[in-house]
Amino acid sequence: MPAKTTYTDVLIVGAGPAGLMSAVCLSRLGISFKIIDRRLPGEAAGHADGIQPRTTEIWDTLGMGDRLRKIGVKMCQMAMYTANEDNTGVRLTGQTPNSNVPGTKYPYEIILRTEDIEGIMTDTIATYGVRVQQPTVPRKLVVLDNLNSTDGYRVEITCVNLNADRVREGQVPLRERGSVAEDPSYINNVEVFRAKYVIGCDGAHSWVRGQCGIAMDSSDAGVSWGVIDFTPVTNLPTPRAKNIIQSPLSGILATIPRPDDTMRIYAAWKENTAVTNEMQLAAMMESKLPEFIKRAFLPYQFEVKDITWCGQYTVAQRVASSFSYADCVFIAGDACHTHSPNAGLGANASMSDAYNLAWKLAYVLHGWSNLDMLGTYEAERRPCSVELIELDKKIHELDALDGAYPEEYVRLLQRQRMFATGIGLEYRSRLTENTFQSLIPGLLLGQRIPPGDILRYHDWNPCDLQDLLPYSLSFKLILFPGDVIENIPRHRLLDFLSVLEGTLTAHIGKELEVAAILNVKKAAFQTLPQLSEILPSTRIYLDDRLISTTPEHQGRLHESLGIRRDFAAAVLVRPDGYTAMILPMDRDGVRRIRNYVRSLSSRDAIVLQTPSGLAARL
Amino acid sequence: MPAKTTYTDVLIVGAGPAGLMSAVCLSRLGISFKIIDRRLPGEAAGHADGIQPRTTEIWDTLGMGDRLRKIGVKMCQMAMYTANEDNTGVRLTGQTPNSNVPGTKYPYEIILRTEDIEGIMTDTIATYGVRVQQPTVPRKLVVLDNLNSTDGYRVEITCVNLNADRVREGQVPLRERGSVAEDPSYINNVEVFRAKYVIGCDGAHSWVRGQCGIAMDSSDAGVSWGVIDFTPVTNLPTPRAKNIIQSPLSGILATIPRPDDTMRIYAAWKENTAVTNEMQLAAMMESKLPEFIKRAFLPYQFEVKDITWCGQYTVAQRVASSFSYADCVFIAGDACHTHSPNAGLGANASMSDAYNLAWKLAYVLHGWSNLDMLGTYEAERRPCSVELIELDKKIHELDALDGAYPEEYVRLLQRQRMFATGIGLEYRSRLTENTFQSLIPGLLLGQRIPPGDILRYHDWNPCDLQDLLPYSLSFKLILFPGDVIENIPRHRLLDFLSVLEGTLTAHIGKELEVAAILNVKKAAFQTLPQLSEILPSTRIYLDDRLISTTPEHQGRLHESLGIRRDFAAAVLVRPDGYTAMILPMDRDGVRRIRNYVRSLSSRDAIVLQTPSGLAARL
Numbered sequence A, B: 001m002p003a004k005t006t007y008t009d010v011l012i013v014g015a016g017p018a019g020l021m022s023a024v025c026l027s028r029l030g031i032s033f034k035i036i037d038r039r040l041p042g043e044a045a046g047h048a049d050g051i052q053p054r055t056t057e058i059w060d061t062l063g064m065g066d067r068l069r070k071i072g073v074k075m076c077q078m079a080m081y082t083a084n085e086d087n088t089g090v091r092l093t094g095q096t097p098n099s100n101v102p103g104t105k106y107p108y109e110i111i112l113r114t115e116d117i118e119g120i121m122t123d124t125i126a127t128y129g130v131r132v133q134q135p136t137v138p139r140k141l142v143v144l145d146n147l148n149s150t151d152g153y154r155v156e157i158t159c160v161n162l163n164a165d166r167v168r169e170g171q172v173p174l175r176e177r178g179s180v181a182e183d184p185s186y187i188n189n190v191e192v193f194r195a196k197y198v199i200g201c202d203g204a205h206s207w208v209r210g211q212c213g214i215a216m217d218s219s220d221a222g223v224s225w226g227v228i229d230f231t232p233v234t235n236l237p238t239p240r241a242k243n244i245i246q247s248p249l250s251g252i253l254a255t256i257p258r259p260d261d262t263m264r265i266y267a268a269w270k271e272n273t274a275v276t277n278e279m280q281l282a283a284m285m286e287s288k289l290p291e292f293i294k295r296a297f298l299p300y301q302f303e304v305k306d307i308t309w310c311g312q313y314t315v316a317q318r319v320a321s322s323f324s325y326a327d328c329v330f331i332a333g334d335a336c337h338t339h340s341p342n343a344g345l346g347a348n349a350s351m352s353d354a355y356n357l358a359w360k361l362a363y364v365l366h367g368w369s370n371l372d373m374l375g376t377y378e379a380e381r382r383p384c385s386v387e388l389i390e391l392d393k394k395i396h397e398l399d400a401l402d403g404a405y406p407e408e409y410v411r412l413l414q415r416q417r418m419f420a421t422g423i424g425l426e427y428r429s430r431l432t433e434n435t436f437q438s439l440i441p442g443l444l445l446g447q448r449i450p451p452g453d454i455l456r457y458h459d460w461n462p463c464d465l466q467d468l469l470p471y472s473l474s475f476k477l478i479l480f481p482g483d484v485i486e487n488i489p490r491h492r493l494l495d496f497l498s499v500l501e502g503t504l505t506a507h508i509g510k511e512l513e514v515a516a517i518l519n520v521k522k523a524a525f526q527t528l529p530q531l532s533e534i535l536p537s538t539r540i541y542l543d544d545r546l547i548s549t550t551p552e553h554q555g556r557l558h559e560s561l562g563i564r565r566d567f568a569a570a571v572l573v574r575p576d577g578y579t580a581m582i583l584p585m586d587r588d589g590v591r592r593i594r595n596y597v598r599s600l601s602s603r604d605a606i607v608l609q610t611p612s613g614l615a616a617r618l
């Protein structure tokens, strides 16, 4: 039987958090793609459960935040327990908010089962008529060079669609699905995908990464950790906090509250537990972990009931030397970085990779941008991985020190919190233009736009600044024209809009969408002068509250962002919600926007073929 | 074929807003009931679309608020248009928040289609395994006197289950379903319900009301109104506000924004439109309404497109002389009061009736209360109906005046707003005890508990005061013990709890549930002394914020409620969220709670048989 050939703009290999997030994003952006996975339909794998504040914001921009918050448990509190005075057990020595970051609507981690994290995304792509093709494994990857690929479908991946029943009956473990793909009795058919781009989201042992010969920076395996999901019976004062227990009897462990009053515990295994190999460890976990844990919480009662999962791993901290190959194969998620699960960051970073990459692929596929754009993926995301791993290592170094004082641990977490929660993440690449920060001190260049209360002019609906930034193809140009009831600001706005319209007509409604936040009282701004075609009344907002108990409610956002009353400023926000540049609302501002938009697609830039070259230029 | 006999605690006749809300409430309270309606499954009827703020809060307590807000449009703004200077059209003369009430999370009306309002409730009862029995019509109602009904099933309603296909094919109009119930070819079977209680929710022409011989206070039919649902094409500056248009060309009309960018218009028909009977009116509506409306909005463009519904009615303001019969038949909703639809109150009042009645029925059925309790339904709800109708009449009087100045109209609305939104509703009956208001000035006796930010001690989850008040069987005793880190307040709390436990053990977890809001900083209150069996740690809250940017964040709720630092107070809240009494946290307080709970079920009260007698005693 000759292999079937399937053409697709993008092929996503792997349907874990990175792959599914890629799929959700591309679906929204209207890009055609296929997604494959070696898992059986409904087969669970993966154990991530903590969604960080920025990821929750991201889910909102994709219309998935409500379900996330409905299903998940909010982990708001962190509590520290250290040795009590006579070293016979622990005592509560500190409490702090777990995600102590200002300026987010969601200052907590949301904990839910991996099946639910993946399930919400699977349901979302289903609304676009897409489903994961599975069980399917890739067998061969070939990149045609530009000369030999006149149709643009440069990557050829030969895949095997496995027979699900046979795999199920044969109880073939996940790792062996590649091997059985050689056995005809397991094969439904062979399918050759011809794709313009491939995203390898196939996890820590990425096959795609291997095919491209991308190296991982190696790292020593650190401490061994045991993980256990169960129902606790305890009189611990903070059973639903994230608890960091430093027990003189059992060493370090951490508890995570999970849905339905269940709990996860991460426990560090130390030499003195006399375990030398993995087999022993696994055996010991099932028999000894409950007892080990029980001791760790003394003098509190602590019983481990109804274990639903139990696993172990050694911490490996690695990052890929490159995130792409030949401008057409990209890797995302655990395929390019692995962390210890303790920090609760891997899946979050994986989804952020996908969120960062998807719109850039869409831009190139739409012809709105040249290949240069794709290099910014590595330029922006790799430093984040490196930083995540630095953080992780530091935490583990502290964990390894017997006498590590939790306060130091907490200070470290605190210091890195802005970064770990994703709230303080900063993207530096050619997409961030270092301009006019002082005009809007509260919107930081390269960082995500924070929330803020505004009122939609159109219907006075209370809205949030972040509501203006759904994940879509367009950059959002948000104007802060000031008090447009007064003549000077109004004329400045009208002038700006007319120059903008004249200069950028071809791009408006495509790469560019305009919105405005006026610094006026809601009832004062009665009749809307038809401002401009490019600023429909549905995209005008007021810096006021619906129910104002004090007059000062008006202008609060401007004040908190530090926008001066006498200035008019604008911010250009990327499709993924990060600040690209800040501008004065004048002709120079328009010129800069024009240059920015043109530079995305300008043919001047040399399209390089080597992946290392891409990153080097940025 | 002999009629089948079905025993049920409650029979609900009619599945509009009042009937379905009764069903949702009884489901939650674990009461067995049946609900019948003459409509075919899926057959739409009713045109209510505006959900007021208090009703939205109520839906939250029943777990239905999220879907309501997701589907509905938030009508936040009200705009007034009056004659322009040369009387050739209108101009915008005022704007105000539509539900300008402080102290609610939902300061707006939520507009959605009746099908969706009813659909969410139907889905909710389905989760309890209940569905509406339809098409079914009642034919005979008999109340057995106490002597003849030894089993407590005092009401016998003979019903006819109609053949749905036959009704559908025969296109039998709703009003004639009672008559075809006499025709054997339409009958599936006859079913006799034996119920302890019946709730007649069968609308303005209530059959149940008729059977009980309850009179309606008559009222003159007032102005005629036309209603039309359509898609507008307009350049009106406020297309998504509730607009009150007083046009010199077309008279008064009001617009309501509806989902999917559609709109509803209510238009007053005046003599000079030369319409004298209903037939003429209906004919004219279809042909002339769009033109009539178009003129009303001049000089703005206004086109009426894609009409989906068009109806007319004359305003009838009526209220039933009694809301019950023989202590076992109750009427709720339009069956006991009708309003003009313009104020958007009928369905809201209907649902509030059901919400008020259901828990009282549950109390009596559980034996936790004597029949006296049921009399409070009329005592509390009838004055609301009367007041609603007063309001309605005043509005219509103004509408009828040609020169009525919209500002006067607005002032009237403003004054009545607290009442109309349901936020300021006050229940005065024997269930409200006039005690110690000054201890908590911010929680008004007889009124609903307002929202307020608190933190759950257990897991530091941000919560709202109203989250403590789900619709359930128990009264909630909420304690404000003060700063329990200090000795005096802590001992006062412990004393109170132990006396309470000693005195009310039999009622705790049943009629009574205890919660506490401590006036302490979250991190200060570290280890919870096991306070009391009756106050589990999951019901302890802190008056603090999760992320505090200023130290003053702690104690904000106490401050806003006016609770003095040196006092400890408690509030007893009814199952439906209204304040029953306010108490000092001392032995006298416990005694008062005990007396209150006992008085609910005390056998001293004489059980009266006449409906008028019931109300008279309260």
Ligand SMILES: Cc1cc2nc3c(=O)[nH]c(=O)nc-3n(C[C@H](O)[C@H](O)[C@H](O)COP(=O)(O)OP(=O)(O)OC[C@H]3O[C@@H](n4cnc5c(N)ncnc54)[C@H](O)[C@@H]3O)c2cc1C
Residues within 6 Å of the ligand: A013, A014, A015, A016, A017, A018, A019, A036, A037, A038, A039, A045, A046, A047, A048, A049, A050, A051, A136, A137, A138, A174, A178, A201, A202, A203, A204, A206, A207, A227, A313, A332, A333, A334, A335, A341, A342, A343, A344, A345, A346, A347, A348, A349, A350
């Ligand atoms: C115990 C534990 C707890 C954790 N907790 C957290 C947490 O709280 N928060 C957090 O952010 N992270 C957490 N992590 C990390 C997180 O699980 C990973 O970072 C995340 O799953 C990576 O997502 P991914 O999509 O890149 O890879 P994966 O989740 O590994 O998904 C890869 C997918 O590709 C498929 N695949 C692999 N190879 C092939 C192939 N050859 N052919 C076809 N398909 C293939 C796999 O079947 C799988 O579906 C935790 C990890 C562990 C082990």
Ligand SMILES: Cc1cc2nc3c(=O)[nH]c(=O)nc-3n(C[C@H](O)[C@H](O)[C@H](O)COP(=O)(O)OP(=O)(O)OC[C@H]3O[C@@H](n4cnc5c(N)ncnc54)[C@H](O)[C@@H]3O)c2cc1C
Residues within 6 Å of the ligand: B013, B014, B015, B016, B017, B018, B019, B036, B037, B038, B039, B045, B046, B047, B048, B049, B050, B051, B136, B137, B138, B174, B178, B201, B202, B203, B204, B206, B207, B227, B313, B332, B333, B334, B335, B341, B342, B343, B344, B345, B346, B347, B348, B349, B350
């Ligand atoms: C145009 C219009 C707009 C309105 N807008 C609003 C608004 O925005 N907000 C608002 O709050 N209110 C509004 N109302 C009022 C609202 O529709 C009513 O107050 C509300 O529907 C009353 O609810 P109910 O359940 O008491 O009665 P109904 O909705 O009339 O329901 C009665 C039910 O009983 C059934 N029934 C009747 N007789 C029998 C019988 N003999 N046997 C079996 N079943 C029977 C009917 O089929 C029906 O399902 C509006 C009304 C109109 C006409």
